[in-house]
Every structure is written in C-alpha cells, then in structure tokens.
Amino acid sequence: MGIVEILGIAGSVSLLSGWRLYLSIVATGLAMQWGAIPLPDHLASLQVLASPWVIGIAGVAAITEFFADKVAWLDSIWDTVHTLIRPVGGALLALAIVDPSDPATQVIAFILGGGGALLAHGGKAGARAVINTSPEPVTNVAMSAAEDVATAGLLYAAYEYPYAAGAIALALLGLxxxxxxxxxxxxxxxxNAGKFNAGKKAPPAV
Structure with missing residues (x-):
C-alpha cells in the first residue's frame, strides 16, 4: 500500500470522525475482528481498536449519540460538547494509520486529521443547526440516519478499496x-430577515 492510499485512508477516517467518531471506532474495530479489513504490518497499531473494551465503550457512546443526534436541538448540544473531542479523535485515528517510522508523515497526518475532523464537524453542526429551525422532526431524523449509513458505508469502502480512499476523502472534504x-x-x-422584521415593527419616533 503506497503513501497516497495510506493518506487517503487517514483523510477519510478523520473526516468521517467529524460526523460519527464513536461509530468510526466501532466499525473499524469490528471490521478488524471479522477480517473484513486486512491491515498490513505497518498499520498494526490500529489493532487496539479491535479490543473488546474499546469496542464496548465506543459502542455505548455510539448508541447514545445515535439517539441524541435524532432529537432537535439536543443534537446541537451534543455537537457543541464534541467540538473538541471529534477533532482530537480524528487526529489520533489519522496518526495511528500512517507509518510510525516516518515522523514527518505522522505530523502531517495529525495536523490534517485534526483539521479535517474539525471541518467535517463544523459542516455537520452548521447544517443540523439550520435544520433545527424547522418545526417538523422528519428532516432532522432523516439527516441523522443518512449520516449513520454514510459513515459506516464510506468507512468500509475506504478500507476495502484503499486506492479509492483518496477520492472518498476529497468528496467528503468538498461536502x-x-x-x-x-x-x-x-x-x-x-x-437579516429578523432584523428587517424588527425594523418594520419599531414604533415611530416622537
């Protein structure tokens, strides 16, 4: 596996962590246990994610996030709490993926992984805040479910087809x-609409 594929996987995982950090950890760990993700030797540091303890703790957090993310405004509170957690988690996952014998690549992966996770988190949190202005709950639940499916599917695709991981990362970045x-x-x-309406309702000066 070349450096391009490795950085592509690191970018995809870190960006997806900005959406669903705990689901990313659980999905990666389970895929390793089931042999769906055969990792080369230099990615062996990721095997810690296959630990039952890590999967169990992350699974509880993922279930909590699954339900919290489908309740209007509670999802925005959850996103606010995770403004620091998701970027740090994404940076650490990216750091674990790259070759530990290359310090320069590790520094780049850590910085870009954290930045990518923060960017994805910002896009998700902003979009959900806008959706929450609508009184109906269907859009919020549908958006959350789409994030769940997309995170699991794209994470699996990035590991299963590493040559396409770079394209997945670029698509996630653009999104x-x-x-x-x-x-x-x-x-x-x-x-602006609120300011306009406030101006219209203002009483005349005396």
Missing part, C-alpha cells in the same frame, strides 16, 4: 465545505 457555506448563507438570511 463539508459546501455544508459550511450553505449553513452560513441560511443563517445570515435568517438573521
């Missing part, structure tokens, strides 16, 4: 940036 820009535009529109 995260688009979500951030979309949330920014919608929030600005809501804020």
């Amino acid at each position: 995260s940036i688009w979500l951030l820009m979309l949330a920014r535009r919608v929030i600005r529109r809501i804020f």
Whole structure:
C-alpha cells in the first residue's frame, strides 16, 4: 500500500470522525475482528481498536449519540460538547494509520486529521443547526440516519478499496465545505430577515 492510499485512508477516517467518531471506532474495530479489513504490518497499531473494551465503550457512546443526534436541538448540544473531542479523535485515528517510522508523515497526518475532523464537524453542526429551525422532526431524523449509513458505508469502502480512499476523502472534504457555506448563507438570511422584521415593527419616533 503506497503513501497516497495510506493518506487517503487517514483523510477519510478523520473526516468521517467529524460526523460519527464513536461509530468510526466501532466499525473499524469490528471490521478488524471479522477480517473484513486486512491491515498490513505497518498499520498494526490500529489493532487496539479491535479490543473488546474499546469496542464496548465506543459502542455505548455510539448508541447514545445515535439517539441524541435524532432529537432537535439536543443534537446541537451534543455537537457543541464534541467540538473538541471529534477533532482530537480524528487526529489520533489519522496518526495511528500512517507509518510510525516516518515522523514527518505522522505530523502531517495529525495536523490534517485534526483539521479535517474539525471541518467535517463544523459542516455537520452548521447544517443540523439550520435544520433545527424547522418545526417538523422528519428532516432532522432523516439527516441523522443518512449520516449513520454514510459513515459506516464510506468507512468500509475506504478500507476495502484503499486506492479509492483518496477520492472518498476529497468528496467528503468538498461536502463539508459546501455544508459550511450553505449553513452560513441560511443563517445570515435568517438573521437579516429578523432584523428587517424588527425594523418594520419599531414604533415611530416622537
């Protein structure tokens, strides 16, 4: 496996950690236990994720996140709490994936992994905050379920087809940036509409 494939996997995992950190840990650990992800020797440090203790603790956290993420505004509170946790987790996962004998690559992976997870987290949190302005709960639940399926599927695809991991990482990066820009535009529109309505209702000066 070449450096491009390794960095592609690290990028994909860190970006997906910005959406579902605990699910990323559980899915990776289970795939290792079941042999769905045959890791080369230099990725053996990731085998710690296959520990029953790690999978169990991360599984409890993933179940908690699964339900919390489908309740309007509770999901935004959960995202706020994880603003630091997800980037650190993404950075550590990326660090564990790259070759430990190359310190320069490890530093790059740690920085980019943390930055990618933070970017994905920001896009997710912003999009969900916008969705929460709608009174109906269906969109919020559908978006959360889509994140669950996409995280598990793309994580498996990145490990199973490492040559495509770079493309997956780039697609996730583009999606995260688009979500951030979309949330920014919608929030600005809501804020401007609120100021306009407040101005219309202001009493005349005497």
